[in-house]
Amino acid sequence: MKETVESVFIVDDDEAVLDSLRVFLEASGFAVKTYASPESFLDDYHVELRGCVLLDIQMPTMSGLGLQEDLVAIGSVLPIIFMTGHADVPTAVQALKAGAFDFIQKPFDNGRLLELVARAFEVNRQDRQVLEQQQRIKARLQTLTPRETEVLDYIINGKASKVIASELNLSQRTVEIYRANVMQKMQARSVAQLVRSISEFSIDPDVA
Amino acid sequence: MENNEAQGENRGQNSSNSTRSAVEKQAFEDDIGQILHRLNQPLTAINNYAQAGCQLIERGEVDPARLQDLFIKIFAQSLRSFEISQELGISVLRKPNGQEN
Numbered sequence: 001m002k003e004t005v006e007s008v009f010i011v012d013d014d015e016a017v018l019d020s021l022r023v024f025l026e027a028s029g030f031a032v033k034t035y036a037s038p039e040s041f042l043d044d045y046h047v048e049l050r051g052c053v054l055l056d057i058q059m060p061t062m063s064g065l066g067l068q069e070d071l072v073a074i075g076s077v078l079p080i081i082f083m084t085g086h087a088d089v090p091t092a093v094q095a096l097k098a099g100a101f102d103f104i105q106k107p108f109d110n111g112r113l114l115e116l117v118a119r120a121f122e123v124n125r126q127d128r129q130v131l132e133q134q135q136r137i138k139a140r141l142q143t144l145t146p147r148e149t150e151v152l153d154y155i156i157n158g159k160a161s162k163v164i165a166s167e168l169n170l171s172q173r174t175v176e177i178y179r180a181n182v183m184q185k186m187q188a189r190s191v192a193q194l195v196r197s198i199s200e201f202s203i204d205p206d207v208a
Numbered sequence: 209m210e211n212n213e214a215q216g217e218n219r220g221q222n223s224s225n226s227t228r229s230a231v232e233k234q235a236f237e238d239d240i241g242q243i244l245h246r247l248n249q250p251l252t253a254i255n256n257y258a259q260a261g262c263q264l265i266e267r268g269e270v271d272p273a274r275l276q277d278l279f280i281k282i283f284a285q286s287l288r289s290f291e292i293s294q295e296l297g298i299s300v301l302r303k304p305n306g307q308e309n
Contacts, residue, residue, distance in 0.1 A: 014249040014253075016249060016250060016253035016281075016284075016285055016288070017249050017252050017253050017256070019253070019281070020252070020253040020254075020255075020256030020257045020260070020281070020285075021256055023256065023257060023260040023278070023281075024256040024257070024259050024260040024263065026260075027260040027261075027263040027264050027267070027269075028260075028263050058245065085244070085245050085248050086244070086248075087241055087244075087245070106248045106249070106251075106252040107248065107251045107252040107254075107255040108252065108255060108256070110255070110256070110259040
């Protein structure tokens with residue numbers, strides 16, 4: 001069973017910074033896990049991790065930006081807060097452009113750090129909800145037969161059963177049966193709900 | 209003719225001196241930047257340990273052993289800062305010639 005406690009994952013190569021941040025955040029009521037290198041965090045990473053990453057921007061073996069790239073590539077939705085020195089601000093701006101949640105300069109304004117972590121947790125909760133809903137819809141789409149998927153395409157393009165029957169060379173009655181199956185498998189109570197659930201999450205039914 | 213050549217040589221010499229000076233200046237700034245980056249680490253740690261102590265006191269979790277542990281860590285990091293700041297002082301004294309203070 002993978003650990004899923006909402007936590008702050010701190011990655012910093014400086015042992016004292018790592019330990020002091022752990023002590024401070026734990027004293028402030030957060031669960032914390034510490035990593036002395038980006039590689040060790042990647043080794044421990046799994047999709048169920050919840051919370052946020054507090055990441056040093058300048059590390060010897062792999063930069064914070066490198067880890068950010070890798071996390072994005074593996075589909076992580078963990079918000080990243082970069083820790084920077086004064087001279088790292090241009091790099092931090094680059095990180096923000098690449099989707100970082102925010103950055104904070106060392107030594108910290110600890111009140112601001114707590115605010116950022118709390119906001120990052122909230123964003124992660126919302127992102128995970130969206131992701132979970134997306135996965136549920138994709139899983140439902142995968143239960144459709146090829147013919148049902150074809151009918152679904154017509155439904156979400158606003159075609160009536162009569163038109164679908166004509167285009168697919170089927171009887172209207174057969175199309176109605178396919179339509180009912182689609183609605184049931186997609187757990188949609190109305191066509192509007194069906195269309196919304198698919199379009200809201202930008203899912204292409206043909207590749208789900 | 210000779211005068212022109214001498215002037216050309218002087219210009220070349222001045223240009224070479226100016227390039228060397230720019231390289232030295234850049235190396236000096238890089239060194240100082242690195243030391244400041246290193247100095248930032250123990251200062252950050254001291255700040256975090258002290259804030260953690262305040263949090264514990266605010267929450268009424270005043271365990272003397274735990275607070276003592278924080279003070280020992282603050283002490284260790286302040287020594288580390290002191291050593292790095294001494295290094296910074298030595299580097300500043302080695303400032304390349306011709307640089308303004």
